[in-house]
Amino acid sequence: MQKIKVWDGFIRSFHWLLVIAIATLYFSAEEGMMELHFVAGYFTLALLLTRLAWGVVGSQTAKLSALLHSPIAALKSFTQTDNKPGHSAAGSYMVLVFFALLLTQLVSGLMTTDDILTDGPLVEYASNQVVEWAGWVHHNNFDLLFYAIILHVVAIVIYRLKGKKLVKAMVTGYADKEDCGSDVKVTKSPWLAVIIFVLLLAGLMMTWGAEPLSYLFS
Template sequence: MSKVKVWDGFIRSFHWLLVVAIATLYFSAEEGMLELHFATGYFTLALIITRLIWGVIGSKTAKLSSLIHSPIAAIKSFKNNEHKAGHGAAGSYMVIAFFILILAQLGSGLMTSDDILTDGPLVKYVSTDTVEFAGWLHHLNFDILLYAIVLHVIAIVIYRIKGKNLVKPMLTGSSEQVSVTEPVTKSPLLAFVIFALCLVVLFTTWGAEPLSYLFS
């Protein structure tokens, strides 16, 4: 089998920037560095919005529609160790779970208050009960997200033991382990432009304040 490009540059950047962002969000929350937490939160929001748009207009392997599989297909794919380009059926469930968990974490964060000085930017628009619920969800959902990350890494290790190296393609973009002939990736340029636009919009609306604290 020859070397095939399976992940475009945006998907790979999205993945590894997401890993760094989640580590920074955890660290900043634990250390009470809420300006850094907020700024990283907006960065993560820009990442996920772009990823979802790229899931509609982007590469074949980035398509959200390619994540839909029956549970039976998922069980079979895990057993068969199939070699197809893009997420397998079982992996697709994990990816959907990540998108939902990350969106819930971001959405609840925007409505969370530390009850002292710092409010998420949507706190002023919602009731006290909603803020309380969002704070509760923000704590609980993060624990679930952590379990999902552990499970994700364990699954990657299991695939490696079974002879399938998934990490190398997520780093280099290419794989020798799949049998496809037609191109499955597009130029990521448009995705990076959308990402830059999302960053500009988010940081000029909500991000100016945390950034001014961070760099003063």
């Protein structure tokens, strides 16, 4: 069967690194390993900011504009397969929800304190009331993120039962031509995304990340 490349190397790396980062963030918080939590948090921030930039300058299937669909199109995509490369209309809503939840989790984390030793880097600029509120958001938004992940995995399993091999495409980058109904090139080389990511990561690790990194490696 003829294959079409639908996901570029950056989108695929973004996805699977995000899964590893969220697992690390959860376990480090549970185990009280705050230095690891902060370093993983800055890594995730660099990853998400690069994904959003790639949504402007990146591949056709990565574009943020390709994620905008009417609610009617989203409802229709449950019953009809739209056979286009990229996220379905309903899937696009899920992706936007993930971006919003992840941004909320990251920004609230920057203003959260564990009331013992570790403060997010923006705590010193915020009032006590804002820090308390950010901690509440950081705790409760994680629950929403957790439910969104469960729903996401259940949806992927349902698509698989209906015959769509979405995970294989997110691993290899390629989907069956009959599932995407197009052989126009929709992906770009990921190098620009890699450069943006490395610059953002270096900037974050040399500033906010310097202290937790020195703890981790001392």
